[in-house]
Amino acid sequence: MNLREEAERRVDAKIKFQENLYKYLIVNTIIAVICIIFLQSFWLLAFVMFFWGIEVVDDFLKAYPLNDYREKMINKELSKMGD
Known part of the structure; x- marks a missing residue:
């Protein structure tokens, strides 16, 4: 996969x-x-927030993967060590 395709994939994930x-x-x-x-209770809100929230968190982790953060920290440390 070339860099442009990877960048497009990441942008699409962030937009989603x-x-x-x-x-x-x-x-x-x-x-x-x-x-x-109308309902005087929040059971419906809690139900929707919980299950839809799982999907939102999943989309977040796809758009902003934790390994990118790790790579940035490694590169930062390597640049410090080179100075």
């Missing part, structure tokens, strides 16, 4: 995460208002 996060926030706000006004 951001879109999913915005939808998550908007829909959960609407459900919270409905729960406050």
Whole structure:
């Protein structure tokens, strides 16, 4: 895989995460208002937040992998050692 394809894949993952996060926030706000006004309980909100939240976290980890952070730290330490 060349660098351009890898960059496109990463950008697509970040866009997917951001879109999913915005939808998550908007829909959960609407459900919270409905729960406050009509249901007087938050079981529906908790259910949606939990299960949809798992998907949002999964998208986050795909968009911003932890190994990239590790690689950046390694490169930073290597540059310090070279000075």
